[in-house]
Amino acid sequence: MKRAVSKKCSKTSEAEEEEEEHLNSGLLHCAHLVLPWLTSLELASISLSCKFLNATSKSITLRRILDASRSLEKIPIPFHNPIDDRPYAFFLYTPTVIISNHHFERQCWGSISDFQSSHVESESMNLVDDWVSGVFGCDCENCGDFEFQCSCSSLDGLVDVASECGPRCSCGLECENRLTQRGISVRLKILRDEKKGWGLFADELIQEGTFVCEYAGELLTTREARKRQKIYDAHAKGGRFASSLLVVREHLPSGNACLRMNIDATWIGNVARFINHSCDGGNLATRLVRSTGVMLPRLCFYASRSISKDEELTFSYGDIRLKHEGLKCFCGSSCCLGTLPSENT
Numbered sequence: 572m573k574r575a576v577s578k579k580c581s582k583t584s585e586a587e588e589e590e591e592e593h594l595n596s597g598l599l600h601c602a603h604l605v606l607p608w609l610t611s612l613e614l615a616s617i618s619l620s621c622k623f624l625n626a627t628s629k630s631i632t633l634r635r636i637l638d639a640s641r642s643l644e645k646i647p648i649p650f651h652n653p654i655d656d657r658p659y660a661f662f663l664y665t666p667t668v669i670i671s672n673h674h675f676e677r678q679c680w681g682s683i684s685d686f687q688s689s690h691v692e693s694e695s696m697n698l699v700d701d702w703v704s705g706v707f708g709c710d711c712e713n714c715g716d717f718e719f720q721c722s723c724s725s726l727d728g729l730v731d732v733a734s735e736c737g738p739r740c741s742c743g744l745e746c747e748n749r750l751t752q753r754g755i756s757v758r759l760k761i762l763r764d765e766k767k768g769w770g771l772f773a774d775e776l777i778q779e780g781t782f783v784c785e786y787a788g789e790l791l792t793t794r795e796a797r798k799r800q801k802i803y804d805a806h807a808k809g810g811r812f813a814s815s816l817l818v819v820r821e822h823l824p825s826g827n828a829c830l831r832m833n834i835d836a837t838w839i840g841n842v843a844r845f846i847n848h849s850c851d852g853g854n855l856a857t858r859l860v861r862s863t864g865v866m867l868p869r870l871c872f873y874a875s876r877s878i879s880k881d882e883e884l885t886f887s888y889g890d891i892r893l894k895h896e897g898l899k900c901f902c903g904s905s906c907c908l909g910t911l912p913s914e915n916t
Protein backbone atom coordinates (compact mmCIF):
# COMPACT_ATOMS: atom_id res chain seq x y z
CA MET A 572 0.00 0.00 0.00
CA LYS A 573 2.82 2.30 0.98
CA ARG A 574 4.58 1.68 -2.31
CA ALA A 575 1.68 2.80 -4.40
CA VAL A 576 1.23 6.05 -2.55
CA SER A 577 4.81 7.18 -2.21
CA LYS A 578 6.03 5.94 -5.57
CA LYS A 579 7.39 8.81 -7.61
CA CYS A 580 9.38 7.22 -10.41
CA SER A 581 10.97 9.55 -12.89
CA LYS A 582 10.25 7.51 -16.00
CA THR A 583 6.69 6.38 -16.01
CA SER A 584 4.80 5.90 -19.20
CA GLU A 585 1.36 7.37 -19.61
CA ALA A 586 -0.21 3.97 -19.20
CA GLU A 587 1.61 3.45 -15.91
CA GLU A 588 0.55 6.85 -14.67
CA GLU A 589 -3.01 6.10 -15.50
CA GLU A 590 -2.76 2.80 -13.72
CA GLU A 591 -1.30 4.46 -10.64
CA GLU A 592 -4.04 7.04 -10.57
CA HIS A 593 -6.58 4.30 -10.78
CA LEU A 594 -4.91 2.44 -7.91
CA ASN A 595 -4.78 5.57 -5.77
CA SER A 596 -8.44 6.34 -6.21
CA GLY A 597 -9.22 2.73 -5.31
CA LEU A 598 -7.12 3.03 -2.16
CA LEU A 599 -8.76 6.29 -1.26
CA HIS A 600 -12.14 4.67 -1.62
CA CYS A 601 -11.06 1.73 0.58
CA ALA A 602 -9.62 3.99 3.25
CA HIS A 603 -12.83 6.01 3.40
CA LEU A 604 -14.80 2.80 3.80
CA VAL A 605 -12.60 1.13 6.42
CA LEU A 606 -11.15 3.89 8.59
CA PRO A 607 -14.48 5.18 10.01
CA TRP A 608 -14.90 1.77 11.69
CA LEU A 609 -11.76 2.21 13.78
CA THR A 610 -11.59 3.35 17.41
CA SER A 611 -9.87 6.64 18.21
CA LEU A 612 -6.68 4.80 19.22
CA GLU A 613 -6.60 2.66 16.09
CA LEU A 614 -7.23 5.70 13.93
CA ALA A 615 -4.43 7.63 15.63
CA SER A 616 -1.92 4.84 15.08
CA ILE A 617 -2.87 4.21 11.45
CA SER A 618 -2.62 7.93 10.70
CA LEU A 619 1.10 7.68 11.46
CA SER A 620 1.71 5.07 8.78
CA CYS A 621 1.70 7.38 5.73
CA LYS A 622 0.74 10.84 4.52
CA PHE A 623 -2.23 9.54 2.61
CA LEU A 624 -3.83 7.74 5.56
CA ASN A 625 -2.96 10.68 7.79
CA ALA A 626 -5.07 12.99 5.62
CA THR A 627 -7.96 10.53 5.53
CA SER A 628 -7.99 10.03 9.30
CA LYS A 629 -7.82 13.79 9.82
CA SER A 630 -10.97 14.30 7.79
CA ILE A 631 -12.68 11.50 9.72
CA THR A 632 -11.64 13.09 13.04
CA LEU A 633 -13.11 16.42 11.91
CA ARG A 634 -16.43 14.79 11.09
CA ARG A 635 -16.44 12.94 14.44
CA ILE A 636 -15.93 16.25 16.29
CA LEU A 637 -19.00 17.64 14.53
CA ASP A 638 -21.38 14.96 15.80
CA ALA A 639 -21.02 12.68 18.83
CA SER A 640 -24.28 10.97 17.88
CA ARG A 641 -22.94 9.50 14.61
CA SER A 642 -26.01 10.89 12.84
CA LEU A 643 -28.28 8.78 15.06
CA GLU A 644 -29.93 11.93 16.49
CA LYS A 645 -31.85 14.50 14.46
CA ILE A 646 -29.56 17.37 15.49
CA PRO A 647 -25.74 16.94 15.52
CA ILE A 648 -24.10 17.21 18.95
CA PRO A 649 -20.56 18.60 18.54
CA PHE A 650 -17.48 18.42 20.78
CA HIS A 651 -15.56 21.55 21.82
CA ASN A 652 -12.21 21.23 23.56
CA PRO A 653 -10.38 24.46 24.33
CA ILE A 654 -8.03 22.94 26.95
CA ASP A 655 -6.10 19.96 25.55
CA ASP A 656 -5.52 17.96 22.37
CA ARG A 657 -8.25 15.33 22.79
CA PRO A 658 -10.53 16.00 19.84
CA TYR A 659 -13.46 13.87 21.03
CA ALA A 660 -14.50 11.11 23.44
CA PHE A 661 -14.75 7.65 21.93
CA PHE A 662 -17.75 5.44 22.73
CA LEU A 663 -20.37 3.56 20.72
CA TYR A 664 -23.62 5.43 20.30
CA THR A 665 -27.12 4.18 21.03
CA PRO A 666 -30.06 6.61 21.19
CA THR A 667 -31.92 4.40 23.67
CA VAL A 668 -31.25 1.58 26.14
CA ILE A 669 -30.07 -1.71 24.59
CA ILE A 670 -29.66 -5.17 26.06
CA SER A 671 -26.02 -5.84 26.95
CA ASN A 672 -24.56 -7.15 23.72
CA HIS A 673 -21.04 -8.44 23.35
CA HIS A 674 -21.36 -8.62 19.58
CA PHE A 675 -21.82 -4.88 19.24
CA GLU A 676 -18.18 -3.92 19.01
CA ARG A 677 -17.84 -1.65 16.03
CA GLN A 678 -19.84 1.23 14.65
CA CYS A 679 -19.13 3.48 11.72
CA TRP A 680 -18.31 7.08 12.73
CA GLY A 681 -17.06 9.95 10.62
CA SER A 682 -17.50 8.55 7.12
CA ILE A 683 -18.74 10.74 4.30
CA SER A 684 -21.98 8.79 4.10
CA ASP A 685 -22.46 8.48 7.86
CA PHE A 686 -26.19 8.48 7.73
CA GLN A 687 -26.84 5.35 5.70
CA SER A 688 -24.23 3.22 7.45
CA SER A 689 -25.14 4.06 11.02
CA HIS A 690 -28.82 3.79 10.28
CA VAL A 691 -28.38 0.13 9.36
CA GLU A 692 -26.39 -0.43 12.55
CA SER A 693 -29.13 0.97 14.79
CA GLU A 694 -31.65 -1.40 13.32
CA SER A 695 -29.61 -4.42 14.30
CA MET A 696 -29.32 -3.24 17.91
CA ASN A 697 -31.14 -5.14 20.59
CA LEU A 698 -33.54 -2.44 21.74
CA VAL A 699 -35.40 -2.70 25.02
CA ASP A 700 -38.59 -1.58 23.27
CA ASP A 701 -38.59 -4.94 21.52
CA TRP A 702 -39.36 -6.57 24.85
CA VAL A 703 -43.08 -6.23 24.67
CA SER A 704 -45.42 -7.93 27.10
CA GLY A 705 -48.87 -9.27 26.22
CA VAL A 706 -50.46 -5.88 26.88
CA PHE A 707 -52.12 -4.25 23.88
CA GLY A 708 -51.92 -0.55 23.24
CA CYS A 709 -54.60 2.01 22.58
CA ASP A 710 -56.41 2.30 19.30
CA CYS A 711 -56.93 6.03 19.42
CA GLU A 712 -56.80 7.83 16.13
CA ASN A 713 -55.50 10.93 17.79
CA CYS A 714 -54.22 10.55 21.35
CA GLY A 715 -53.79 14.31 21.66
CA ASP A 716 -57.50 15.04 21.15
CA PHE A 717 -58.77 17.51 23.71
CA GLU A 718 -62.08 15.67 23.90
CA PHE A 719 -60.66 12.74 25.77
CA GLN A 720 -57.48 11.60 27.44
CA CYS A 721 -55.67 8.65 25.84
CA SER A 722 -55.73 5.63 28.12
CA CYS A 723 -51.96 5.28 27.76
CA SER A 724 -51.19 8.68 29.18
CA SER A 725 -50.87 8.99 32.94
CA LEU A 726 -48.47 10.37 35.50
CA ASP A 727 -48.06 8.48 38.74
CA GLY A 728 -47.16 11.15 41.25
CA LEU A 729 -45.93 8.70 43.88
CA VAL A 730 -42.97 7.34 42.01
CA ASP A 731 -42.84 9.93 39.22
CA VAL A 732 -43.46 7.48 36.44
CA ALA A 733 -44.99 8.81 33.25
CA SER A 734 -46.70 6.62 30.66
CA GLU A 735 -46.55 7.02 26.93
CA CYS A 736 -48.03 5.16 23.98
CA GLY A 737 -46.18 1.98 23.07
CA PRO A 738 -45.23 -0.27 20.15
CA ARG A 739 -48.70 -1.84 19.91
CA CYS A 740 -50.68 1.40 19.95
CA SER A 741 -52.24 2.29 16.64
CA CYS A 742 -50.78 5.81 16.69
CA GLY A 743 -47.40 6.65 15.16
CA LEU A 744 -44.27 8.35 16.39
CA GLU A 745 -45.84 11.76 15.79
CA CYS A 746 -48.39 11.05 18.59
CA GLU A 747 -48.38 13.74 21.29
CA ASN A 748 -48.10 11.04 23.89
CA ARG A 749 -44.69 9.86 22.67
CA LEU A 750 -42.70 12.92 23.56
CA THR A 751 -39.57 11.12 24.74
CA GLN A 752 -39.54 8.58 21.91
CA ARG A 753 -38.62 11.04 19.21
CA GLY A 754 -35.05 11.50 20.43
CA ILE A 755 -33.18 14.66 21.34
CA SER A 756 -34.88 17.80 20.03
CA VAL A 757 -32.84 20.55 21.74
CA ARG A 758 -29.42 21.83 20.67
CA LEU A 759 -26.66 20.44 22.89
CA LYS A 760 -22.85 20.42 22.84
CA ILE A 761 -20.08 18.60 24.70
CA LEU A 762 -17.41 20.78 26.27
CA ARG A 763 -14.17 19.80 27.96
CA ASP A 764 -13.28 21.27 31.35
CA GLU A 765 -9.88 21.01 33.00
CA LYS A 766 -11.23 19.57 36.24
CA LYS A 767 -14.48 17.86 35.32
CA GLY A 768 -13.48 16.47 31.93
CA TRP A 769 -16.25 16.36 29.33
CA GLY A 770 -19.64 17.88 30.22
CA LEU A 771 -22.97 18.33 28.43
CA PHE A 772 -24.08 21.92 27.75
CA ALA A 773 -27.16 23.63 26.36
CA ASP A 774 -26.54 25.22 22.96
CA GLU A 775 -29.83 27.11 23.01
CA LEU A 776 -32.34 28.31 25.59
CA ILE A 777 -34.20 25.32 27.04
CA GLN A 778 -37.56 26.08 28.61
CA GLU A 779 -38.53 24.63 31.99
CA GLY A 780 -40.20 21.22 31.62
CA THR A 781 -38.67 20.43 28.21
CA PHE A 782 -37.60 16.84 27.59
CA VAL A 783 -33.81 16.87 27.08
CA CYS A 784 -32.67 13.27 26.64
CA GLU A 785 -32.87 9.83 28.17
CA TYR A 786 -30.05 7.93 29.86
CA ALA A 787 -29.12 5.39 27.21
CA GLY A 788 -26.64 2.57 27.57
CA GLU A 789 -26.35 -1.17 28.05
CA LEU A 790 -28.92 -2.70 30.33
CA LEU A 791 -27.08 -5.07 32.67
CA THR A 792 -28.13 -7.73 35.13
CA THR A 793 -27.27 -6.78 38.72
CA ARG A 794 -24.65 -9.49 38.75
CA GLU A 795 -22.94 -8.12 35.65
CA ALA A 796 -23.22 -4.56 37.01
CA ARG A 797 -21.44 -5.54 40.23
CA LYS A 798 -18.73 -7.30 38.28
CA ARG A 799 -18.14 -4.28 36.03
CA GLN A 800 -18.24 -1.81 38.94
CA LYS A 801 -15.36 -3.66 40.61
CA ILE A 802 -13.28 -3.37 37.45
CA TYR A 803 -14.17 0.33 37.04
CA ASP A 804 -13.29 1.08 40.68
CA ALA A 805 -9.89 -0.53 40.23
CA HIS A 806 -9.27 1.53 37.08
CA ALA A 807 -10.47 4.76 38.70
CA LYS A 808 -7.80 4.53 41.41
CA GLY A 809 -5.02 4.43 38.85
CA GLY A 810 -5.86 7.34 36.62
CA ARG A 811 -8.47 9.44 34.90
CA PHE A 812 -10.79 6.64 33.89
CA ALA A 813 -14.44 7.62 34.35
CA SER A 814 -17.19 5.02 34.23
CA SER A 815 -20.85 5.80 33.63
CA LEU A 816 -22.75 3.02 35.35
CA LEU A 817 -26.05 4.20 36.74
CA VAL A 818 -28.30 2.19 39.05
CA VAL A 819 -31.95 3.21 39.02
CA ARG A 820 -34.23 1.96 41.77
CA GLU A 821 -37.96 2.32 41.37
CA HIS A 822 -39.99 1.56 44.48
CA LEU A 823 -43.26 0.01 43.48
CA PRO A 824 -46.51 1.25 45.06
CA SER A 825 -46.73 -1.97 47.14
CA GLY A 826 -43.87 -0.58 49.22
CA ASN A 827 -41.60 -3.55 49.62
CA ALA A 828 -40.88 -4.45 46.02
CA CYS A 829 -38.31 -2.52 44.08
CA LEU A 830 -37.47 -2.52 40.40
CA ARG A 831 -33.78 -2.14 39.76
CA MET A 832 -32.19 -1.14 36.45
CA ASN A 833 -28.46 -1.03 35.82
CA ILE A 834 -27.57 1.11 32.82
CA ASP A 835 -23.94 1.20 31.77
CA ALA A 836 -23.01 3.97 29.35
CA THR A 837 -19.26 3.53 29.75
CA TRP A 838 -18.75 1.83 26.34
CA ILE A 839 -22.14 2.18 24.64
CA GLY A 840 -24.43 5.10 25.41
CA ASN A 841 -25.75 8.47 24.35
CA VAL A 842 -24.75 12.01 25.34
CA ALA A 843 -26.35 11.64 28.79
CA ARG A 844 -23.12 9.91 29.80
CA PHE A 845 -21.49 13.37 29.80
CA ILE A 846 -23.95 14.93 32.28
CA ASN A 847 -21.99 15.84 35.40
CA HIS A 848 -23.18 15.75 38.99
CA SER A 849 -24.12 18.85 40.96
CA CYS A 850 -24.51 18.85 44.75
CA ASP A 851 -27.31 21.46 44.51
CA GLY A 852 -29.47 19.07 42.47
CA GLY A 853 -28.58 20.65 39.12
CA ASN A 854 -30.95 21.90 36.46
CA LEU A 855 -32.32 18.53 35.27
CA ALA A 856 -35.07 16.46 36.84
CA THR A 857 -35.36 12.74 36.18
CA ARG A 858 -38.52 10.79 35.52
CA LEU A 859 -39.12 7.17 34.58
CA VAL A 860 -41.14 6.89 31.40
CA ARG A 861 -42.90 3.69 30.52
CA SER A 862 -44.36 2.96 27.11
CA THR A 863 -47.57 0.95 27.18
CA GLY A 864 -46.80 -2.76 26.98
CA VAL A 865 -43.01 -2.32 27.29
CA MET A 866 -41.67 -4.00 30.40
CA LEU A 867 -38.91 -1.60 31.36
CA PRO A 868 -39.21 2.13 31.86
CA ARG A 869 -36.61 4.58 30.50
CA LEU A 870 -34.89 7.18 32.65
CA CYS A 871 -35.60 10.59 31.11
CA PHE A 872 -34.16 14.03 31.85
CA TYR A 873 -36.26 17.20 31.80
CA ALA A 874 -35.23 20.82 32.40
CA SER A 875 -36.23 21.51 36.03
CA ARG A 876 -35.96 25.25 35.32
CA SER A 877 -35.25 27.41 32.32
CA ILE A 878 -31.67 26.72 31.15
CA SER A 879 -29.80 29.39 29.23
CA LYS A 880 -27.57 28.84 26.19
CA ASP A 881 -24.01 27.74 27.15
CA GLU A 882 -25.12 26.61 30.63
CA GLU A 883 -23.91 23.19 31.76
CA LEU A 884 -26.57 20.49 32.25
CA THR A 885 -26.30 18.74 35.63
CA PHE A 886 -28.32 16.56 37.95
CA SER A 887 -27.75 14.96 41.34
CA TYR A 888 -26.24 11.45 41.14
CA GLY A 889 -27.65 10.73 44.64
CA ASP A 890 -27.04 11.68 48.28
CA ILE A 891 -25.20 8.63 49.53
CA ARG A 892 -21.41 8.74 49.86
CA LEU A 893 -20.22 5.32 50.96
CA LYS A 894 -16.72 5.27 49.58
CA HIS A 895 -14.22 6.97 51.88
CA GLU A 896 -11.90 8.04 49.09
CA GLY A 897 -14.68 8.98 46.70
CA LEU A 898 -13.93 10.92 43.53
CA LYS A 899 -13.61 14.69 43.97
CA CYS A 900 -16.59 16.86 43.06
CA PHE A 901 -15.95 20.04 41.09
CA CYS A 902 -19.59 21.10 40.72
CA GLY A 903 -18.82 24.56 42.11
CA SER A 904 -22.18 24.97 43.85
CA SER A 905 -22.24 26.73 47.23
CA CYS A 906 -23.43 23.53 48.93
CA CYS A 907 -20.76 21.28 47.36
CA LEU A 908 -19.86 18.36 49.60
CA GLY A 909 -16.45 17.86 48.00
CA THR A 910 -16.87 14.27 46.81
CA LEU A 911 -19.10 12.60 44.25
CA PRO A 912 -21.94 10.38 45.51
CA SER A 913 -21.03 6.70 45.69
CA GLU A 914 -23.04 3.64 46.56
CA ASN A 915 -22.38 -0.05 46.70
CA THR A 916 -23.78 -1.57 43.54
Ligand SMILES: [Zn+2]
Nearest residue numbers: 714736742746
Ligand atom coordinates in the same frame (compact mmCIF):
# COMPACT_ATOMS: atom_id res chain seq x y z
ZN1 LIG B 1 -50.70 7.62 21.03
Ligand SMILES: [Zn+2]
Nearest residue numbers: 709723736740
Ligand atom coordinates in the same frame (compact mmCIF):
# COMPACT_ATOMS: atom_id res chain seq x y z
ZN1 LIG C 1 -51.49 4.61 23.20
Ligand SMILES: [Zn+2]
Nearest residue numbers: 850900902907
Ligand atom coordinates in the same frame (compact mmCIF):
# COMPACT_ATOMS: atom_id res chain seq x y z
ZN1 LIG D 1 -20.30 19.20 44.47
